[in-house]
Amino acid sequence: MPREEYQVPTTSGASSAGAMTRGATGGERHDSRAVMTYICGDCGGNVTLSKDALVACPHCAGRVLYKERTKRMVQFEAR
Incomplete structure (x- = not known):
């Protein structure tokens, strides 16, 4: 599976005891x-x-720089 393909996040990994702490990279x-x-x-x-x-x-010497968009699919949930 290509790296850029969207992957649905799972909640089971976050509740495990050995999970990384928030903010850790x-x-x-x-x-x-x-x-x-x-x-x-x-x-x-x-x-x-x-x-x-x-x-x-x-x-x-232009001072206006734009950040490149991600190639991954970004999906938001509408309410």
């Missing part, structure tokens, strides 16, 4: 958040920023 996930990819609002180029990088496009 794994080491692998923390490393993947060190660098983020954005799209420049002026030139449309891909911009990769690290934690302490200057928020500007290296190609055109």
